[in-house]
Amino acid sequence: MIKNRFLSNLLLSFIWVALTGTFTATNFFFGFILSFLIMWVLTSDRRGSTYFTRGPKVIAFIFFFLYELIKANLQVAYDVITPTFYMKPGIVKIPLTAQSDLEITLLANLITLTPGTLSLDVSDDKKVLYVHAMYVKDKEAFIADIKNGFEKRLLEILR
Numbered sequence: 477m478i479k480n481r482f483l484s485n486l487l488l489s490f491i492w493v494a495l496t497g498t499f500t501a502t503n504f505f506f507g508f509i510l511s512f513l514i515m516w517v518l519t520s521d522r523r524g525s526t527y528f529t530r531g532p533k534v535i536a537f538i539f540f541f542l543y544e545l546i547k548a549n550l551q552v553a554y555d556v557i558t559p560t561f562y563m564k565p566g567i568v569k570i571p572l573t574a575q576s577d578l579e580i581t582l583l584a585n586l587i588t589l590t591p592g593t594l595s596l597d598v599s600d601d602k603k604v605l606y607v608h609a610m611y612v613k614d615k616e617a618f619i620a621d622i623k624n625g626f627e628k629r630l631l632e633i634l635r
Contacts, residue, residue, distance in 0.1 A: 481515065481527040481528075482527065484511075484515065485508060485511050485512055485515060486508070488507070488511030488514070488515070489504055489507040489508040489511050490504075490507075491507075492504075492506075492507030492510060492511065493507055512531060515528075516528050530633060533629070533632055533633050534633055536629070537629045537630070537632075537633055540625070540629055541586065541626075544590055544625065544626075545589070545590060545591075548590045548591040548592050548593070549591050551591075551592060551611065552591045552592050552610065555610075562611070563610045563611060564610075564611060564612050564613055565608065565609065565610050565611075565612065566608070566609060566612035566615070567596065567606060567607070567608050567609075568606070568607050568608075568609060568612060568615055568618055568619060569604050569605075569606055570604065570605045570606075570607055570619050570622050570623070571603060571604055571619075571623075572598075572602065572603055572604060572605055572627070573623070573627055573628075573631060574627060574630070574631060575602070576634075577602075578634070579630065579631065579634055580598055580602060580605070582630055582634075583595075583605065583626055583627055583630055584598065584605060586626050586630065587605075587607055587622065587626060592609060592610040592611055593607055593608070593609045593610070594607065594608045594609075595607055596608055607622070
């Protein structure tokens, strides 16, 4: 059902682009958002449809990840440019709520893609993720950031 609604959304976006005659990415994105809103208004069973709940969560997650990526890049770049190092590196043991291999793999890769952090290993029982971080001032705060940030938002999308 999600695939059908997504394909319908894409089809309506292409129709919008064809009708307006402006073949740009911005116009396509606007048509996609417009068709999403139209489909949302016309659908009677919005709560039963995961397409209308996951779509905004995916977009919010992308913006959250970009924010975290930019923030980490600026932090590492500032540390490289300044003469004093502000690093407090450490290896942190993060308890996992994620259970499936897909959830754990995506979480580990998202952590690794963020500059200054690197996923090292997953415990054999898949309940702990070991992460090396350049900036661990407070271990509990770092764990809370990962759990309430990446993991929570990722699980909202996947479950």
